Amino acid sequence: MSIVSSTSGLVGSSPQSEKKSSLLKASRLDEEVLCSKDDGLRPKRLSDYIGQSELKQVLGIAVKAAIGRGDALDHVLLYGPPGVGKTTMALVLAEELQVQSRITSAPALERPRDIVGLLVNLKPREILFIDEIHRLPRVAEELLYPAMEDRRLDLTLGKGSTARTRTLDLPPFTLIGATTRAGALSSPLRDRFGLIHRLDFYDLNDLQAIVHRTSSLLDLSITSEGCKEIAGRCRGTPRIANRLLRRVRDFAAVRGGASSIDACLVDEALNLHQVDSRGLDASDRRFLSLLLMSHGGGPVGIETLAASLGEDSSTLETVIEPFLLQIGFIQRTSRGRVITTSGRNHLEKI
Ligand code: ADE
Numbered sequence: 001m002s003i004v005s006s007t008s009g010l011v012g013s014s015p016q017s018e019k020k021s022s023l024l025k026a027s028r029l030d031e032e033v034l035c036s037k038d039d040g041l042r043p044k045r046l047s048d049y050i051g052q053s054e055l056k057q058v059l060g061i062a063v064k065a066a067i068g069r070g071d072a073l074d075h076v077l078l079y080g081p082p083g084v085g086k087t088t089m090a091l092v093l094a095e096e097l098q099v100q101s102r103i104t105s106a107p108a109l110e111r112p113r114d115i116v117g118l119l120v121n122l123k124p125r126e127i128l129f130i131d132e133i134h135r136l137p138r139v140a141e142e143l144l145y146p147a148m149e150d151r152r153l154d155l156t157l158g159k160g161s162t163a164r165t166r167t168l169d170l171p172p173f174t175l176i177g178a179t180t181r182a183g184a185l186s187s188p189l190r191d192r193f194g195l196i197h198r199l200d201f202y203d204l205n206d207l208q209a210i211v212h213r214t215s216s217l218l219d220l221s222i223t224s225e226g227c228k229e230i231a232g233r234c235r236g237t238p239r240i241a242n243r244l245l246r247r248v249r250d251f252a253a254v255r256g257g258a259s260s261i262d263a264c265l266v267d268e269a270l271n272l273h274q275v276d277s278r279g280l281d282a283s284d285r286r287f288l289s290l291l292l293m294s295h296g297g298g299p300v301g302i303e304t305l306a307a308s309l310g311e312d313s314s315t316l317e318t319v320i321e322p323f324l325l326q327i328g329f330i331q332r333t334s335r336g337r338v339i340t341t342s343g344r345n346h347l348e349k350i
Contacts, residue, residue, distance in 0.1 A: 041214055041242060042088050044095050050213065051206035051238075052085065055197050059089070062195060063096045072125045072172035073097060074194030075148055077133070079182035081322045083239030084199040086178035090129040093176065101127035101176075106136040115140040116155065119147055124171040133177035134184035141189055148175055148192040180318040201236025201326055204228070210238050214245055222248075225263040233270055233279040235323045240279070247273055276350055278327065287320050288329065288347055291339045299336035 043049040046056050046063075059076070066073040073093065078086040087103075094101035102118055109115045109130070118128055130136065136144070146152040153168040177193065179185065190196070202210070211227040211234075222245075230248065234241035251269035252261050274282050290308055291298055306313040321337075324330045329343030 041217055043092060043213075046092055046096060048213075049085070049089070049092055050209045051202045052089075052199055055089070055199060058195065058197065059093060060096075063093065066125075067097065073127075073174040075175040075177075075192060077177045077179070077182070077185075077190065077193035077196045078199055079179045079197075080199035081201065081237070082180055082319060083237040084201065085238055086199055087129070087131065089199070090127065090176040090178065093174075094127045097125060097127070097174075099123075099126045101129050103129045103131070105131040106133050106140070109140040110137055112139050112143060115143050116153065119143070119153055119170055119173075120168065122171055122173045125173065126171075127174045127176055129176045129178070131178045132180075133189075134179045134181045136189070141186065144175070145188060145192065181314075201323070202238060203236075204231050207231035207234060207236070207238065207241050211241050211245055214242050218245070218249065220245075220249055220261065221259065222261040223263070226261045226266045229263040229266040230270075233266075233275050233277065235279040236326065237323075244270060244273075244275065278346060279323075280346075284320055284324065285347070285350070287316065288324070288339060288343055291330070291337060292344060292347060297344065298330075298338035299333050301336045305337065 046060050049056060062073055076090075076093070078089060080086060090103075091101060100123070102122070104114075104118060109118075122128060143153065146154055147170055151170040151172060153170055155166045155168065157164050157166055175193075177185075177189075182190070182196075182198075208224070208227045208231040211222070211230045212224070215222045215227065226248075230241055230244050234244055248261060248266050248269040251272065252258060252265055255265070258265055276285070280288075286309060287305065290305060291300060294308065295304075302313045302316060306316055309316070321330065321332075324343070325332065327342070328340055329346060331338045331340055
């Protein structure tokens with residue numbers, strides 16, 4: 001199985017998205033682009049993929065059935081917070097189906113020919129992976145409807161009175177869409193996916209197993225307590241777990257002396273990077289402090305918080321807030337965001 005990325009590049013790398021991104025968004029997107037490259041750390045098969053057990057079960061059955069019928073897998077929509085393995089799962093599915101996957105990001109499909117080019121080059125049963133599918137331009141979305149439903153591409157050739165329409169048949173293929181905002185998809189698009197699944201934050205045991213697996217692949221010696229310390233500080237997210245592990249590896253290499261990385265060394269390394277005991281980074285703490293110190297703990301509207309932090313509200317909603325909500329440090333109310341007692345206690349402790 002090989003990976004082909006579209007002309008306009010991989011996840012989040014369109015010039016438009018770069019222009020708009022704030023510092024925080026840029027650094028997290030860079031991370032995504034880097035991690036999109038096959039660094040050999042991604043699980044290749046469903047059996048290597050740790051966590052998301054319900055999703056693995058559902059997709060495992062769908063893959064076997066599709067192979068049995070000799071047909072393409074039904075279209076799949078994966079949604080959930082950044083870094084929880086949506087792209088990884090798409091690549092795993094391609095491997096399971098033994099087909100090629102073509103990877104692109106919705107903002108890169110600006111002109112009709114971008115999506116047309118991808119669709120007409122698909123071979124039977126191949127996967128087209130579209131990241132950030134909630135940002136799909138209208139024209140691309142309209143071309144996708146008949147392509148998904150009837151394997152048909154309706155093209156308009158020429159302009160004005162000489163315009164003609166032409167229909168091309170497409171081979172059976174699978175569209176895998178990934179999004180952090182399933183609610184932002186139009187219902188006609190959402191309804192054309194046969195399998196719709198949420199990927200959630202990972203629990204401590206799964207994260208510990210992921211850190212352990214990555215350490216072995218990197219040939220790193222780390223104690224199980226060391227793995228657990230990283231697992232507890234990665235915001236429930238494998239991508240962050242692997243990033244923290246790399247920072248700990250650098251710290252251990254430069255510090256020297258230790259034959260194995262233990263919890264103490266992990267603690268020192270992550271404190272240096274300002275990742276606290278619950279995995280909050282400087283941006284998360286800035287968000288919480290603003291809520292507490294400048295707005296008396298809330299309620300305060302997301303747009304007000306975004307303006308004070310110099311971020312756009314959708315970055316706060318998709319990148320910062322989901323984990324703070326998950327660990328019960330903030331609440332979303334009809335009147336705005338509110339810090340909880342646990343959120344206050346955490347800020348007072350640090
Ligand atoms: N590396 C990153 N995510 C992973 C996962 N879910 N399983 C195994 N290794 C991973």
